[in-house]
Amino acid sequence: MQEAMIKRAKELLADGTVDRVIGWKKGEFVYDHTPAVFTSAQDIEENFVCDELTSANLSKYLVKETVREGKVLAFLKPCDTYSFNQLVKEHRIDREKVYVIGIPGGPKLDIEKIKAKGITGILSVKNENYTLKIDTLYGASEMPFYEAVSEKCANCKSKKHVVYDELIGEDGDVLDSGRFETVEKLENMTAQERYDFWRSELSKCIRCNACRNVCPACTCEKCVFDNPSSGVENKAAADSFEENMFHIIRAFHVAGRCTDCGECSRVCPQNIPLHLLNRKFIKDINELYGTYQAGENTTDKAPLNDYKMDDCEANVVHERGVE
Amino acid sequence: MQVNENKEFQPLIVAFCCNWCSYAGADLSGTNRLNYPTNVKIIRVPCSCRVNPMFILRAFQRGADGVILCGCHPGDCHYTSGNYFTRRRMTLLFGMLDFLGIERDRTRVEWVSAAEGAKFAATMNEFTEAVKKLGPNRRLEDLRCRKQ
Numbered sequence: 369m370q371e372a373m374i375k376r377a378k379e380l381l382a383d384g385t386v387d388r389v390i391g392w393k394k395g396e397f398v399y400d401h402t403p404a405v406f407t408s409a410q411d412i413e414e415n416f417v418c419d420e421l422t423s424a425n426l427s428k429y430l431v432k433e434t435v436r437e438g439k440v441l442a443f444l445k446p447c448d449t450y451s452f453n454q455l456v457k458e459h460r461i462d463r464e465k466v467y468v469i470g471i472p473g474g475p476k477l478d479i480e481k482i483k484a485k486g487i488t489g490i491l492s493v494k495n496e497n498y499t500l501k502i503d504t505l506y507g508a509s510e511m512p513f514y515e516a517v518s519e520k521c522a523n524c525k526s527k528k529h530v531v532y533d534e535l536i537g538e539d540g541d542v543l544d545s546g547r548f549e550t551v552e553k554l555e556n557m558t559a560q561e562r563y564d565f566w567r568s569e570l571s572k573c574i575r576c577n578a579c580r581n582v583c584p585a586c587t588c589e590k591c592v593f594d595n596p597s598s599g600v601e602n603k604a605a606a607d608s609f610e611e612n613m614f615h616i617i618r619a620f621h622v623a624g625r626c627t628d629c630g631e632c633s634r635v636c637p638q639n640i641p642l643h644l645l646n647r648k649f650i651k652d653i654n655e656l657y658g659t660y661q662a663g664e665n666t667t668d669k670a671p672l673n674d675y676k677m678d679d680c681e682a683n684v685v686h687e688r689g690v691e
Numbered sequence: 692m693q694v695n696e697n698k699e700f701q702p703l704i705v706a707f708c709c710n711w712c713s714y715a716g717a718d719l720s721g722t723n724r725l726n727y728p729t730n731v732k733i734i735r736v737p738c739s740c741r742v743n744p745m746f747i748l749r750a751f752q753r754g755a756d757g758v759i760l761c762g763c764h765p766g767d768c769h770y771t772s773g774n775y776f777t778r779r780r781m782t783l784l785f786g787m788l789d790f791l792g793i794e795r796d797r798t799r800v801e802w803v804s805a806a807e808g809a810k811f812a813a814t815m816n817e818f819t820e821a822v823k824k825l826g827p828n829r830r831l832e833d834l835r836c837r838k839q
C-alpha cells in the first residue's frame with residue numbers, strides 16, 4: 369500500500385493538482401513515525417512511510433495547512449475522515465484546498481503494548497501472518513499481532529470513509545463495536561470505586577497538554593488553559609482539583625464534537641485512558657438525546673447546539689446513577 | 692461545662708440564579724418572610740445558560756460544598772431558549788462529575804419562577820440538608836484555596 373500511496377502522491381505533485389503532501393515521515397526509530405508535509409517527489413521517495421505504526425490522525429494539521437496558498441494532498445484513514453468532516457463543518461478547514469485520498473485504516477499497533485512485554489531496543493517490527501516479528505538490539509522476538517493492537521483500533525467504530533476524493537484500497541462499513549464497554553463497567557462501580565480509579569489515573573497527569581494539542585476538535589486559537597491568570601495553567605502538587613478540572617473541561621469542550629478518534633489516549637505519555645472521558649459524553653449523548661456521531665456528515669446540528677422541548681431534566685443523572 | 696457544643700457541619704452552598712425568574716423568586720421568598728438557610732450564597736446571572744461549566748468547578752474549587760443552578764421554567768426563559776441549552780449542558784456535566792466519582796448530590800438544577808418564592812425556600816432547605824448529609828466537599832477541592 370505504501371508504494372501505491374507514494375506513486376499517487378508523486379503523480380499528483382507532478383501534474384500540479386496539489387503542491388504539498390501531508391503524510392507520515394520516518395522518525396529516529398521505527399516506531400516514531402511523525403506527521404510531516406512533503407513538497408518534493410524526492411522527499412516523498414526517501415522519507416514517506418505508511419505501515420502499522422503510522423497511527424497519527426492527520427486532520428488537525430490541515431487547519432494550518434489550508435490557510436496557506438495552494439492545495440494539499442492528505443492521506444486519511446477512515447477514522448480521520450470523521451475528524452476531517454467535523455473540522456470542515458466548523459469552518460476550520462477549507463475543503464477546496466484539500467485533496468483527500470482515503471486509505472484503509474488499521475489495525476494499527478501500539479508500541480507501548482510491545483514495550484510492555486519487556487521488548488526493548490526495537491529495530492524493526494514486521495507483521496507476518498498475524499505474528500509480529502520484532503527485531504531488537506538483543507536479538508529477535510515475536511508476539512501475537514492482536515496483543516499489540518492499539519485500543520482505538522481494537523474498538524474500531526467504522527471502516528467507512530465519510531469523505532474522500534479518491535480511494536486507495538476498499539471502503540468498509542460502520543462497525544458495531546463494543547467501545548462503550550469500559551465506560552459501562554465504570555458506571556456500574558460505586559462512586560468510591562470510580563473516584564479511586566480516576567484518582568489513580570488522573571494523578572499521573574503531568575499537564576503536558578499533549579492531549580489538548582493533538583485533539584482534532586481542540587482548534588481554538590486561544591485556549592482557557594493557556595490563560596496565565598487562571599491559576600490552573602500548570603500542575604500543582606498534591607491537589608486533585610487541577611487535574612479534575614483540566615480533564616473535565618477538556619472533555620467538556622469537545623463534547624458533541626469529539627469523533628472518538630482516540631488521539632488523546634494515544635499521545636498521553638502517562639497512558640491515562642483519556643478517551644474514556646470523551647466516550648462517557650458520547651454515550652450519554654447517544655442515550656439521552658439520540659444517537660449522534662460527530663463528523664459523520666457536515667450538516668447535522670451538534671447535540672450541544674441543539675435542544676428539544678421534551679429533553680430529560682438534569683436529575684436523570686441521579687436516576688441513572690449507581691450507589 | 693463544654694463551650695464548643697455547636698460544631699455541626701455548615702455547608703457552603705452556591706446558588707446561581709437567573710436574573711429574570713429565580714432571582715426574583717428568591718426575592719419573593721424574602722418578602723414573604725420564608726426561611727431558607729444562610730448557607731446559601733446567591734450569584735445572580737443574566738440567564739441560566741450564562742453558567743459556564745467552569746463556574747461550577749470554580750465554585751467547588753473555592754470551597755463550595757454544593758452548587759445549585761436555578762433558572763426559569765423551560766419555555767419561560769427571558770431569552771427564549773437559554774435554559775434548554777443549560778439543561779443539556781448541565782446534564783452532561785453532572786453526569787461527568789458522577790463518572791469521576793464526585794458525589795452527584797452536590798449538584799442540582801432547579802426551575803424556579805418569579806412567583807415561586809415558596810418553592811425557592813423549600814428547594815434551598817432541602818438541598819442544604821442533602822449537602823449537609825454528605826459532609827464537606829473533599830473530592831473536588833483546591834487545597835490552596837482552603838481558608839486557614
Ligand code: FES
Nearest residue numbers: 709738762763768
Ligand atoms: S432568563 Fe431565566 S433561564 Fe434564561
